[in-house]
Amino acid sequence: MPVRPNFLERLVLHRLNRGPAPLLDLFGAAGFESLALALDIGVLEALADADEPLSASALAARVNAHPDGLAMLCDFLVTEGYLSTADDGYGLTAMTESWLLARSETNMGPWFTFWDELVFPFWERELETAVREGEPSQTIYEWFDEEPARWETAQDGFRATASLLVDDVVEAMTVPPGATRLVDIGGGHGLYAFELCRRHPNLSAIVFDVPGAVETLRNDVPPDVVDSIDTRAGDYRTDDLGDEYDVALLFNVIHAHDPAENRALFERVADALAPGGRLVVLDQWEGSGRTPVSRAGLRFVALTYLTTLGATVYSTDEVRSWLRAAGFSGVEQRGVGPLPGVAILEATK
């Protein structure tokens, strides 16, 4: 909720509890809806393309909207910190320039679109079921399978968050000397495999994912690594993962499964690795939220994983015990990226 209450408002709403602070969540929800529409109809990109602030009617002509309706949307987005006003027109704030434009290296727009178009509609449908019964009536991945376009939107969203982390992650993780074969299990958009192959020219990678995700990926492999990347479609819980890999990645995968499934998955990965092979696990970790925003973020993802996947965030201690049970040793942990609570755990077979 980017709207920032001033001192008096914080005093009244938070310290003294003299006004209904849930209003801020209501404004946040409306703010997110409004932002999603602005992304969808191209308001932010149209303002980025213009070299000067645009009036509501000039902007409306570019995005095919009603000038009065668009002015109301933009006025709200100004109060939420996404737009600025200058010279009787609208412009972009530094926050929007950094995080919401296609030309920015840290563009999170596709991630917010993923939430707006897929995750929140799924929440609406499944939150109560998940809370009452401990799991949704189907997983969000099963729901994506019903409509292939959902996979594209989802992978665009996963790719946006991965692009914030990828440089840190590939620097933090260990690729054993002489490694030639890597498998990115649940690798989806393939961004991590691409970057690892770029930095380690002797490495080739298989991105293993469900058929819907792999089909999307096949058209997206960048030319500079196309000879190093292969794909394999299947279910990593039951299908052959291949063997003799030097490195296996499980990035943002274990939060989709219960402990018994994860233990079984670690054993399957151990079987697929060559002796001395390295397993790298990337996720958000229980207990890692130490500030108000990171605590809220962790509880937010835990509730999301419950609602969308019937699973949760795990503690590193629990995951270390699964690694040891599957025959891994020398477990190391490193924090990565600007997002709170994200770290890799890596271990050797």
Ligand SMILES: C[S@@+](CC[C@H](N)C(=O)[O-])C[C@H]1O[C@@H](n2cnc3c(N)ncnc32)[C@H](O)[C@@H]1O
């Ligand atoms: C949250 S995404 C993570 C993508 C990527 N590893 C990352 O960290 O950005 C989880 C990925 O696991 C894949 N996945 C989920 N269940 C799977 C299964 N049973 N077999 C293979 N892939 C699966 C999904 O299709 C998706 O691409």
